[in-house]
Amino acid sequence: MTQVRYDPEIVEQKWQARWQAGNDFAVSVDLDKKKCYVLEMFPYPSGNIHMGHVRNYSIGDVVARCKRMQGFNVLHPMGWDAFGLPAENAAIKNHTHPVKWTYANIDAMRTQMQRLGYSYDWSREIATCRPEYYRWEQMFFLRLLQNDLVYRKKSPQNWCPSCHTVLANEQVIDGFCWRCESRVEQKDLVQWFLKITAYGDELLDDLSLLENGWPARVLAMQRNWIGKSIGATVMFGLAEEHADAGIDVFTTRPDTLFGVTFMTLAPEHPLVERLITGYEKADEVRAFVKRIRNMDRINRQSDTLEKEGIFTGAYAVHPFTGERVPLWLGNFVIADYGSGAVMGVPAHDQRDFDFARKYNLPVRVVICPEGKSLEADGMDEAFTGEGIMVNSGPFNGLRNEEGKKAVADALAAGGRGSASTQFRLKDWNISRQRYWGAPIPVVYCDRCGVVPEKEENLPVLLPLDAKIGDDGRSPLTELSSFVGCDCPRCGGRARRETDTMDTFVESSWYFARYTDARNASAPFSQDALEYWLPVDQYIGGVEHAILHLLYSRFFTRVLRNMGFFPKDLSEPFTNLLTQGMVLKDGAKMSKSKGNVVDPTEMINKYGADAVRLFCLFAAPPERDFDWSDAGIEGAFRFLGRVWRLFVEEKARFLPLGACGAGDADVQSEQAAELRRKEHLTVKKVSEDMGGRFQFNTAIAAVMELVNAMYLVRERLGMDEADRRVFSSAMATALTLLSPIAPHICEELWERLGHSVPLFNQPWPDWDQSAAASKMLTIALQVNGKLRGSLEIQAEADKAALEQAALADPAVKRHTEHLTIHRVIVVPGKLVNIVAG
RNA sequence: GCCCGGGUGGUGGAACUGGUAGACACAAGGGACUUAAAAUCCCUCGGCGGAAACGCUGUGCGGGUUCAAGUCCCGCCUCGGGCACCA
Numbered sequence: 049m050t051q052v053r054y055d056p057e058i059v060e061q062k063w064q065a066r067w068q069a070g071n072d073f074a075v076s077v078d079l080d081k082k083k084c085y086v087l088e089m090f091p092y093p094s095g096n097i098h099m100g101h102v103r104n105y106s107i108g109d110v111v112a113r114c115k116r117m118q119g120f121n122v123l124h125p126m127g128w129d130a131f132g133l134p135a136e137n138a139a140i141k142n143h144t145h146p147v148k149w150t151y152a153n154i155d156a157m158r159t160q161m162q163r164l165g166y167s168y169d170w171s172r173e174i175a176t177c178r179p180e181y182y183r184w185e186q187m188f189f190l191r192l193l194q195n196d197l198v199y200r201k202k203s204p205q206n207w208c209p210s211c212h213t214v215l216a217n218e219q220v221i222d223g224f225c226w227r228c229e230s231r232v233e234q235k236d237l238v239q240w241f242l243k244i245t246a247y248g249d250e251l252l253d254d255l256s257l258l259e260n261g262w263p264a265r266v267l268a269m270q271r272n273w274i275g276k277s278i279g280a281t282v283m284f285g286l287a288e289e290h291a292d293a294g295i296d297v298f299t300t301r302p303d304t305l306f307g308v309t310f311m312t313l314a315p316e317h318p319l320v321e322r323l324i325t326g327y328e329k330a331d332e333v334r335a336f337v338k339r340i341r342n343m344d345r346i347n348r349q350s351d352t353l354e355k356e357g358i359f360t361g362a363y364a365v366h367p368f369t370g371e372r373v374p375l376w377l378g379n380f381v382i383a384d385y386g387s388g389a390v391m392g393v394p395a396h397d398q399r400d401f402d403f404a405r406k407y408n409l410p411v412r413v414v415i416c417p418e419g420k421s422l423e424a425d426g427m428d429e430a431f432t433g434e435g436i437m438v439n440s441g442p443f444n445g446l447r448n449e450e451g452k453k454a455v456a457d458a459l460a461a462g463g464r465g466s467a468s469t470q471f472r473l474k475d476w477n478i479s480r481q482r483y484w485g486a487p488i489p490v491v492y493c494d495r496c497g498v499v500p501e502k503e504e505n506l507p508v509l510l511p512l513d514a515k516i517g518d519d520g521r522s523p524l525t526e527l528s529s530f531v532g533c534d535c536p537r538c539g540g541r542a543r544r545e546t547d548t549m550d551t552f553v554e555s556s557w558y559f560a561r562y563t564d565a566r567n568a569s570a571p572f573s574q575d576a577l578e579y580w581l582p583v584d585q586y587i588g589g590v591e592h593a594i595l596h597l598l599y600s601r602f603f604t605r606v607l608r609n610m611g612f613f614p615k616d617l618s619e620p621f622t623n624l625l626t627q628g629m630v631l632k633d634g635a636k637m638s639k640s641k642g643n644v645v646d647p648t649e650m651i652n653k654y655g656a657d658a659v660r661l662f663c664l665f666a667a668p669p670e671r672d673f674d675w676s677d678a679g680i681e682g683a684f685r686f687l688g689r690v691w692r693l694f695v696e697e698k699a700r701f702l703p704l705g706a707c708g709a710g711d712a713d714v715q716s717e718q719a720a721e722l723r724r725k726e727h728l729t730v731k732k733v734s735e736d737m738g739g740r741f742q743f744n745t746a747i748a749a750v751m752e753l754v755n756a757m758y759l760v761r762e763r764l765g766m767d768e769a770d771r772r773v774f775s776s777a778m779a780t781a782l783t784l785l786s787p788i789a790p791h792i793c794e795e796l797w798e799r800l801g802h803s804v805p806l807f808n809q810p811w812p813d814w815d816q817s818a819a820a821s822k823m824l825t826i827a828l829q830v831n832g833k834l835r836g837s838l839e840i841q842a843e844a845d846k847a848a849l850e851q852a853a854l855a856d857p858a859v860k861r862h863t864e865h866l867t868i869h870r871v872i873v874v875p876g877k878l879v880n881i882v883a884g
Numbered sequence: 885g886c887c888c889g890g891g892u893g894g895u896g897g898a899a900c901u902g903g904u905a906g907a908c909a910c911a912a913g914g915g916a917c918u919u920a921a922a923a924u925c926c927c928u929c930g931g932c933g934g935a936a937a938c939g940c941u942g943u944g945c946g947g948g949u950u951c952a953a954g955u956c957c958c959g960c961c962u963c964g965g966g967c968a969c970c971a
Contacts (some may be wrong), residue, residue: 053923265965268888272967279971299971312971355969380969390971399969472970546934593966665909666896672964673896678910686922692924735900745898748908755908829905832952834904872951876901882951 054691056655060791064165072807073167075123077579084120085580086112087559087621089588089596093128093175095153097160099630099637099663099675100589102647106660106788107627107669107743108587109166113787114737116167117811123580124167125562128154129172131182131485132551133227135209139516146484147512150177160648164656165790167807172565176554181561182486183507184571185553189489190500191610197243200498203384205477207235212520213481214239216550218273218472219593223349239479240488240547244602248471250603251278254618261623263670266593273594275472280456282391282465284311287363287372289326293319295364295375298386298470301396301453303460306440307414309404310392311364312357312378315340317388320360323375327361333377340379348379355380355403367464368441378403386470394430395422401430414439415448476599478550483514483522485548493535493542502536508544522546555596556603559583559620560613571612578614586621593626625741628672630663637675645675658684658790664743664788687792690754690785694796697761700774701800707780707812710773718760719773720822726777727819729753730812733784744790751787753777780812827878828853830862838879846873853879 067073088108091101105126112124128150142149154175174181192198206215210230214237219226246689252274255267281302283541297311313320315337324330340348347353356379363372372393378398380399381390394404394411404411411424415435422431425782437446443454459465474506479488485509489501501508514523524530524546535542557571564576604620607613629636632643650659656807662683667673707730710723729749736746740753756779764770778800786793786806797806826838828851836858840849850871853859859881866883873879 251964263889265888269966272887275967277970277971297971301971349969353969378969380971382970385970392971397971399971470970472967590965668897669895671890675908676896679896682910688923740900742898744896745908748898751908825904829904829952832903832950837904870951872903874903874952878952880903880951 049561052695054688054708054792054793056657056687057652059795060163060165060656063794064162067167068162068167068170072805073122073124074169074171075121077576078121079579081121082119083123084112084115084116084585085123085583086259086585087123087125087562087583087587089586089592090127090129090555090558091157092132092134094101094134095128095156097157097647099645099647101161102164102659103630103663103669104587104589104627105161105164105166106663107625107741107791108585109164109660110664110737110787111585111587111741112167113790113807114811116807117787118784118808119810120737123172123494123562124169125172125174125565126161126166126168126170127172127558127562127565128157128176129551129555129558130154130175130177131478131548131554132147133213133482134486134518135484136482140238140518140520142249145512145516150175150484152188161231163648163651164660167790172562174558174561176486176551176558176563177484177510178505179509182510182554184561185486185549185557186489186501186508187503187571188557188607188612189549189553190506191244192505192606193500195491195606195610197606199241199243199475199614200238201241202236202238204234205237205239206232207237208232210520211482212522214477214479216552216595218476218598221338237479239477241475241477242602244476244599245471245473247602247605248274248276248473249469250605250618251473251598254601257619258622261621263590263624263626266597266624266626268592269593270598273473273598276466277470277472279467279468279470280452280459280465282367282459284364284367284373284391286323287365288403290323290362293322295319295389296387296465297389297391298468299391301393301452302455302467303437303443303448304396304414305366305391305455306368306437306443307393307395307412308366308373308391309394309410309412310374310376312376312381312390312392312403313360314381314383314388315379316383317377317381320377323360323362329359329361333358333360336377353379353603355399355406357403359407367462374409376407384474384856385472395424395427396430396432398430398432401427413437416593426524428606435798440787476550476602478553479547480550481522481546482548483510483516483524485551486510486545486554487524488547488549490544490545491533491535491542492545493538493540495540496535496537496542499535499537499542505536510548522548524548552595552599557607559586559600559643560607561633574614581617582619583621584621585625587625587627589629590626597621597624625669627669628667631672632675650680654680654684655687655791657792658687661687661747661789661868666744668742668744686751686754687789690781691792691796693754693757693761694778694782694799695779697757697774698800700761700764700766700771701776701778702768702771702859703801707776707783708815708818709776709779710818711769716763716765716770718763719765719770722756722760722764722777723773724819724821725753725756726747726773726780727814729784730780730814731819734811734814736789746784750781753781753784757781782806783809783812824876826853826876828856828857828859829878829880831882831884832880835859835862842876846875849873849875850880853881 086108112122116122121825130150135150138149183707206220208215208225208230210228220232223232224231244380277300280302282297284295319696324333357376360375362375364375366373376756392400394400395413396415413422413424416422416438417435434446437443437448437451442450487507491499493499514527531544533542533544560572563580564572600620608617632645637644662680732749736742782793782797794806822842823839824842826840828836828838836856838852850873863883868883870882
């Protein structure tokens with residue numbers, strides 16, 4: 049205990065051991081206390097924490113510690129998103145088993161995390177690869193099936209040839225796999241889908257509930273991704289020999305329906321073969337279809353791709369005019385958006401205009417700008433603005449915006465369509481052709497077909513005796529002890545589904561499991577959910593802005609509607625903070641670039657407190673920041689400064705010294721100034737940490753307080769009143785800094801004679817009058833330019849300020865030859881003299 | 885093309901609802917202590933001019949509103965991110 053120099057290793061080990069032994073951050077439901085659920089996105093157990101983790105969890109820990117001191121019952125858990133591909137890849141590479149690799153990594157990472165002193169309730173730790181966890185997920189799957197929210201469908205899917213599995217749309221980035229960056233191919237497969245589109249409207253509309261709690265850009269990204277378009281579906285009949293069939297078309301411009309001069313179908317459209325049968329150029333059309341279908345997604349969707357089309361020889365019938373409309377195929381029409389067919393209105397859509405010019409199709413104007421006429425022949429681009437409807441039969445003369453509704457209504461009345469909405473969002477493919485995941489609990493029976501497993505038979509265990517081959521293919525398909533099973537319906541022999549679930553299913557509900565993590569008879573108890581949910585503050589990287597956050601919002605609604613979640617719960621995460629990346633030399637840290645900064649190395653050198661401090665001080669949390677070795681040195685130096693001040697000034701400290709204990713009537717000006725600084729600092733840090741999450745400025749404020757203490761300590765007396773002020777400032781500095789650098793603060797707190805730990809101390813209050821200064825510095829301006837300043841009593845009124853300002857020599861000098869027109873006095877701030 | 889963010893010293897970044905631009909740090913330079921180094925402490929630090937007092941100028945660019953603009957309005961430039969032949 050006579051340690052004089054600041055040695056973080058000794059201090060940090062001591063306090064970490066105490067927190068662990070005392071289980072100090074374990075919480076339980078306490079209806080008398082207000083709760084606060086602080087959550088950081090759980091990590092994939094790769095085996096090593098990186099600076100991004102450190103930043104993420106340090107932010108969360110400051111919030112959790114702060115809320116705890118503010119009297120909240122704080123749930124702050126940690127766990128492992130433990131299923132997924134890297135475990136399989138590592139297993140292949142190192143000739144081990146994913147289960148061994150994963151659990152070893154979890155142990156290693158937990159140890160690393162504990163060295164950072166995070167205040168987690170480790171008794172709630174979860175790992176999604178444990179049967180105790182995924183059995184509930186399998187149960188949810190069965191319930192979703194009962195509720196018609198899961199279905200099986202064969203369709204072209206995104207296939208990653210290197211991961212040997214399909215990917216959800218959200219996992220394809222610019223045509224490449226989100227994990228391994230291989231080029232994604234299309235492959236026809238039968239897969240399981242969750243009907244997220246059934247919640248499209250709700251997921252979109254409820255974003256308004258998050259407007260105050262989520263970053264605008266995340267909301268915008270979700271809005272974009274859901275991609276709602278409002279318009280109408282028009283049912284076109286077909287002409288002549290195809291009259292028994294019809295083609296639906298979605299359009300956002302029903303007001304231009306009379307301007308349709310052709311129609312374009314996707315080459316994949318199911319009617320194509322029927323339409324061209326008997327057409328003399330059918331073979332040319334088939335060749336076109338084949339050529340387009342063979343193009344990969346990237347070329348097909350590139351914006352430089354030339355628009356191409358071919359006539360099918362068939363015609364549709366216009367629902368109002370009865371005119372024949374030629375049916376074309378187009379390489380730009382997307383098969384799985386809308387109905388895979390587009391009506392061509394060249395006069396009012398630029399792409400259709402280009403297409404019509406290229407293939408010599410007629411252009412018909414049906415909207416005119418108000419007060420003008422428009423001739424198809426003279427146009428060199430489409431007119432897409434607002435105007436008055438013409439050449440549109442009964443709708444002539446309507447404003448086109450009114451026409452949208454009028455046409456949709458008329459379509460509906462005639463049974464030829466209706467107003468409708470389209471989403472860009474597609475249903476979520478959750479099947480993965482991989483081993484290391486939660487088995488999908490269904491079986492295939494020759495007699496009964498697709499049969500869900502019985503709930504009492506859950507979990508369907510992922511067999512741990514599977515041998516992982518070198519080719520990366522799932523060993524489950526070859527494992528007869530897994531595949532072979534009894535049909536839950538007829539009892540006969542059946543085959544088990546060998547696909548596993550997308551790991552994003554696990555992370556869609558993990559936040560709820562933490563509320564009751566050891567429950568063996570249910571996924572969670574209602575009491576725990578009612579008390580803890582929703583998550584009050586969620587913190588994680590912006591890379592999950594769409595994937596994980598959208599899926600979790602979807603799951604929350606589904607689980608609520610199925611009766612698992614509280615009835616009034618819609619949004620799982622009330623507030624979201626998306627932290628920026630930690631860069632090195634301006635680039636993302638990566639092994640291949642060799643610019644990785646290892647947190648463990650930094651902790652060894654400077655201690656966890658300095659690492660945490662620097663991560664929070666370097667930039668506001670949502671911004672990217674560049675790791676700087678000089679910066680961490682600076683953080684470490686500051687902690688050393690704090691240490692020295694407290695060790696050296698211990699004698700000045702009064703045993704009863706507490707935050708805000710300084711007397712209001714202290715005699716010395718230095719003491720009064722320090723007391724003011726103390727209260728101002730509490731105000732600033734409380735606002736910055738509690739509301740705005742500007743930890744960088746909160747830290748700056750504490751630094752200022754510490755600097756002020758260094759400045760006055762020589763000049764301060766040892767009389768009781770002065771000592772009380774200094775003691776109070778010491779207590780306040782430690783308290784305010786403790787969420788950020790908890791170890792050193794606890795240690796100094798104890799050395800000052802406290803027996804109660806600091807982490808449970810109440811957050812200090814500030815006193816408005818104590819923070820106020822007796823003298824103020826008032827800026828003096830002439831015509832808005834700063835010309836001097838004025839020291840004056842705080843209570844001086846406007847007249848006094850004006851008088852003092854006009855008497856100021858600098859002001860006099862600048863107004864010498866001018867006439868004073870006006871004097872603007874902003875009490876407490878400035879006086880501006882308008883002269884000319 | 886549409887939708888979100890940004891642009892402030894050598895660097896990271898401050899500046900709450902318009903009110904003294906550059907807090908707090910880092911780096912740099914100078915000094916003190918030391919046999920020396922480390923550590924620590926003190927001073928300087930947007931640009932131009934000046935010995936100084938002080939003056940001019942300055943928050944991507946151009947306008948505007950205002951007594952007063954980094955902050956508000958209009959028009960641009962530029963960087964980052966999301967969506968995109970979406971019908």
